[in-house]
Amino acid sequence: MxxxxxxxxxxxxxxxxxxxxxxxxxxxxxxxxxxxxxxxxxxxxxxxxxxxxxxxxxxxxxxxxxxxxxxxITEALVMQDINSDVKPLAAEKWEVSKDGLTWTFHLRKGLQWSDGMPLTAKDFEYTIKRIANPETGFDVAWYFSMIKNLKEVNEGKGKLDEIGATAVDATTLRLTLTEPTPYLPMILSDLYVVPSHIVSKVGDAWxxxxxxxxxxxxxxxxxxxxxxxxxxxxxxxxxxxxxxxxxxxxxxxxxxxxxxxxxxxxxxxxxxxxxxxxxxxxxxxxxxxxxxxxxxxxxxxYFQTWWVAFGGDQTAFKDPRVRKAFAMAIDRDAIVKSVWRGMAVPAYGMLPPGFHCAQPARLKDAQPYNPEQARKLLAEAGFPDGKGFPKYDLYLRAASPTVKTAGEAIQAMVKQNLGIEMGVQNLERKLFMDRLNKYDLPIVLIPWEYDYYDASNYMNIYKSGGRHPWSNAEHDKLVAEGNSGASDAQRCAAYRKAEDILVREPAAVFLWHPTVxxxxxxxxxxxxxxxx
The missing domain is CATH 3.40.190.10 (Periplasmic binding protein-like II)
Structure with a gap:
């Protein structure tokens, strides 16, 4: 394909x-x-x-x-080809230490910027530290959190020179990690270098x-x-x-x-x-x-998943019974059939069909459409027939007309099956992401599209401190095992157990995978x- x-x-x-x-x-x-x-x-x-x-x-x-x-206009250390396989780009070769914690990348000689200045390993070190610097305001710093001390520095708990990124010489970059990360080259295909000699003078507008x-x-x-x-x-x-x-x-x-x-x-x-x-x-x-x-x-x-995500402890969704009630009140099959009309398939979990480690069929009955059970769970949580439930809006991000229709279908199902009045707001992308990153949205309809062909790309999203406020220690432990597993079989087994927790807890209501x-x-x- x-x-x-x-x-x-x-x-x-x-x-x-x-x-x-x-x-x-x-x-x-x-x-x-x-x-x-x-x-x-x-x-x-x-x-x-x-x-x-x-x-x-x-x-x-x-x-x-x-x-x-x-x-x-810039280069990454590596690139993905049309089959999502990693190939050398700015780095012509690399090696990893036996413990999996130190990666050394060797740049091609002769690389340069269009003003004639050489492109060096120092530019890559500068780029990584720019990502980590909280003053930059980078919106997905967690994506590179496996680099030693990057997360701590981004949270204001460390110094830039403590980050595990070092230009050994002009063509050698050494990265030190917090845990073995066999898929690191896939991550680095999204690390586009910036010209340190320009950005240090001009700033963000370069x-x-x-x-x-x-x-x-x-x-x-x-x-x-x-x-x-x-x-x-x-x-x-x-x-x-x-x-x-x-x-x-x-x-x-x-x-x-x-x-x-x-x-x-x-x-x-x-x-x-x-x-x-x-x-x-x-x-x-x-x-x-x-x-x-x-x-x-x-x-x-396509390798993309859409789901409903929930707010944290400051919202009614802190109760897992409320989250389960919403999951059982939303008819994903009806949304796929009536809204998408052949442009999507139902999603039963985080990982899309055909993706690394995905086994969607095993989760088909984990979040069944069951309005009666949904109402029972909501009542047990203290909101019989939706009475007393806070007034929330379902937030969308710069949504297309069809996604808006899907959001309105969810709104109608929640009203019909739970008795809960819920608005729908379509926010401009920047405003949406700023509020999402601050855990300031109570309920959202949002996608994730793959960056690289490895289950870690999806499974890291719900790690504690990631894109969503939900947190589960056992889930985090399993994802860590998947991230550092010695074999693909070990990694997939851990990721599938973590995905089970996401679906059955639930952390989210997984709805559809689109067709492109x-x-x-x-x-x-x-x-x-x-x-x-």
Whole structure:
């Protein structure tokens, strides 16, 4: 199958090209790459997209509010290919100590920024410490919490020089961990280095202007016209291994609802996957009924899970009976059938079907739809027929119209089956994430999309002190065992036990896994568009 997560997005820079109706023959582009024989001439190697606008092209400042995509202008130590396998990138090789706590990465020689300054291990050390620094305000620092003292420093309990990231010399980076983490290279595929010589002087705004957004990646930022478009051009100073076919990427700013009309109108060359999913069931029906659109579409089950998450001890959801009541009052099958109409499958646990360690069938009956039992549990918790239950809103994050409909369906089920009045609020992404990270939202409908093909990517989310306020010592212990297990069988056994706790406690109400549909004009060619 085609996999269209983050590896495919950043793969744009490496493998896509624009084909020509009548190719003139092979030619070299501006960065010295020989174009395939069926390619359009270099001047026509332009890809146009539409998408949301973020704040910074810098994943050491923000992920949740970032602009697409730091992988265009910076490098990670490693990358994931289209099959989610780890491959060398800025680091050409690495080794790990016998105890699994020390990793040493050796950078390729000759890497540089577009201003001619060398890219060194010191830049990676600086990036990691920037992530940890609480003054940066990085929104997913917990993602890198296996690096020694990073979590403590981020919480204001340590000093930056105590973090387990050291540039031994210009091309050697040593990372020290708190526990063995066999999947560390997968994590590091999302660690995009920043230019320490620029950021230390300019600060957070470095990636917002062509004047300061020096690049170590295959493209450079040529223009960022706020509310209109960004333009990236091939970086002639790039010394890495991802030299592109494309000469230019034009990224027009638009709301989710403009994407499909823009594609139909010929304004863009592609409509890749957007996190919350911009296509509605009626859009899919149009694609399926149109021979041309159907030929240009790519559809597959996706590694993403949607669930209802609950607030902590300051809310009524501190009582597990209330959480179980909500779980049994929500009919996931009805939501999948009536709202998503073939665009999703029911979720019975955290891990999506086909993902590492996933066995969803074993959890099918763990959160059954049972309104009668739900009402009984709610009454036992002190809220018979919903009486006296606090007035909460279900919060959504920059939701598409279809996700809004799903939220309203949950609202109706809770009212009908529990007698609880609940509003629905769709917050702007930044506001939502700021409040979520402060544990300031009582109940939310939210997804997680895989970053890398390992169960740790999902199972670490509910570790104590993570994205949600729920905490369970046995769950944490099992996740730690899964993270550091010596064999895949040991790791999966621990993760499955931890997932059982998530579902049966419950920590959340798991609802659906989406099906992805992308659209690509026929003149866009590349490895990521080949089915397998």
């Amino acid at each position: 085609v996999r269209g997560g983050r590896p495919a997005w950043t793969g744009l820079a490496l493998s896509l090209m624009v084909a020509a109706p009548a190719p003139a023959g092979a030619a070299d582009n501006s960065v010295g790459v020989r174009l395939p024989a069926d390619a359009a001439p270099p001047a026509k190697q332009v890809l146009t997209l539409i998408g949301r606008e973020g704040t910074f092209i810098d994943w050491s400042k923000t992920v949740q509010k970032s602009q697409w995509h730091p992988g265009l 990636s917002t202007s062509p004047a300061t957004a020096v690049s170590a990646g295959p493209f450079k930022l040529e223009k960022w016209d706020r509310d209109r478009e960004l333009v990236f051009i091939a970086n002639r100073a790039y010394r890495g291994i991802r030299k592109p076919y494309l000469e230019r990427i034009v990224y027009k700013i638009g709301r989710d609802e403009t994407l499909f009309p823009g594609y139909l109108g010929g304004d863009v060359d592609a409509m890749p996957w957007i996190y919350e999913g911009p296509l509605s069931p009626s859009d899919i029906a149009k694609i399926e009924s149109d021979p041309t659109l159907k030929k240009e579409s790519y559809t597959w089950p 549909t992308q659209l690509w004009k026929p003149w866009v060619k590349g490895e990521i568009l080949k089915t397998n």
